[in-house]
Amino acid sequence: MKVEGREAAPETALAYLELAARFFAGRGIASARLDAELLLAEVLGTDRIGVYLRFDRPLAGTEVDAYRALVKRRGGGEPVAHLLGRREFWSRSFVVTPDVLVPRPETELVVERALAAADAAGGRARPLRILDLGTGSGALAVTLAAELPQADVTAVDASPAALAVAGRNAAALGVAARTRFLASDWTTALAAAARFDLVVSNPPYVPSGDLADLPPEVRREPTLALDGGPDGLAAYRRIAAEAARVLAPGGALVCEVGAGQAAAVAALFEAAGLGAIGRFADLAGIERVVIGTSAGAPAARAAS
Ligand SMILES: C[S@@+](CC[C@H](N)C(=O)[O-])C[C@H]1O[C@@H](n2cnc3c(N)ncnc32)[C@H](O)[C@@H]1O
Numbered sequence: 335m336k337v338e339g340r341e342a343a344p345e346t347a348l349a350y351l352e353l354a355a356r357f358f359a360g361r362g363i364a365s366a367r368l369d370a371e372l373l374l375a376e377v378l379g380t381d382r383i384g385v386y387l388r389f390d391r392p393l394a395g396t397e398v399d400a401y402r403a404l405v406k407r408r409g410g411g412e413p414v415a416h417l418l419g420r421r422e423f424w425s426r427s428f429v430v431t432p433d434v435l436v437p438r439p440e441t442e443l444v445v446e447r448a449l450a451a452a453d454a455a456g457g458r459a460r461p462l463r464i465l466d467l468g469t470g471s472g473a474l475a476v477t478l479a480a481e482l483p484q485a486d487v488t489a490v491d492a493s494p495a496a497l498a499v500a501g502r503n504a505a506a507l508g509v510a511a512r513t514r515f516l517a518s519d520w521t522t523a524l525a526a527a528a529r530f531d532l533v534v535s536n537p538p539y540v541p542s543g544d545l546a547d548l549p550p551e552v553r554r555e556p557t558l559a560l561d562g563g564p565d566g567l568a569a570y571r572r573i574a575a576e577a578a579r580v581l582a583p584g585g586a587l588v589c590e591v592g593a594g595q596a597a598a599v600a601a602l603f604e605a606a607g608l609g610a611i612g613r614f615a616d617l618a619g620i621e622r623v624v625i626g627t628s629a630g631a632p633a634a635r636a637a638s
Pocket of ligand 1: 434436441468469470473474490491492493496519559560
């Protein structure tokens with residue numbers, strides 16, 4: 335394989351893999367080995383375990399060409415999820431395009447806390463009304479619809495292109511009938527009377543001044559999905575105030591936050607009139623999720 339002008343004789347899958355991993359590491363890619371494995375798995379039509387099982391086998395010429403093309407694009411800064419066209423989230427495969435944020439592992443904590451809120455509100459079999467603000471690929475909306483079989487989910491985004499991707503994911507994962515998509519600036523286009531038991535959001539939260547310092551693959555994601563305004567909190571100001579208006583009594587707002595933002599976001603929730611504020615950290619101890627609850631007790635609603 336020729337990478338950066340070096341020509342190597344035909345080699346085993348492992349040799350190509352190691353060459354690609356070294357190339358990525360040299361480009362400052364933190365997940366160099368993982369990325370090399372995922373791309374090789376794609377070329378071989380297998381998964382990462384399948385790659386290990388094929389370490390000793392020589393690659394065919396067409397496989398070398400295909401791997402070389404993917405390695406070159408990854409080295410040029412394209413995210414692996416864009417090259418593969420998909421990303422795993424909460425154990426499901428989501429279609430991902432350059433129009434949407436690549437779903438992140440830390441966002442699974444929003445799912446975890448939203449499911450806990452559903453349990454606290456009377457159980458997962460209740461016909462919960464859920465709103466996902468800034469749905470992107472639909473990672474949160476579609477996952478919650480799949481995990482909560484009685485739920486009715488509304489997913490909004492300001493980007494019609496993102497909504498198209500989310501719609502594809504809802505269809506592929508079998509929840510399209512219970513998920514509606516709406517192009518909207520946060521809650522602006524919702525019906526005035528619309529109320530929700532659960533509002534989830536992973537809004538853009540990178541301070542505008544930090545955007546230029548993001549790794550190249552992140553900078554390729556939509557600016558609308560990243561830019562949180564001058565202090566990174568612009569979306570939370572809108573979402574806290576607007577969610578407080580559309581939450582049903584006893585309903586919960588569950589938001590992902592950037593590292594170091596939890597206290598400020600909790601204060602915004604409180605200022606919007608939400609109570610029982612909770613802050614939740616990921617396994618690395620970084621606070622990633624803030625929850626607030628609207629006053630009152632949830633009304634009992636029969637399953638339809
Ligand atoms: C960080 S991404 C999250 C995507 C997805 N929920 C996830 O967790 O992977 C934020 C999303 O908010 C959307 N967004 C940004 N500003 C918005 C606005 N004013 N109204 C609605 N959606 C907005 C972006 O288009 C983007 O899809």
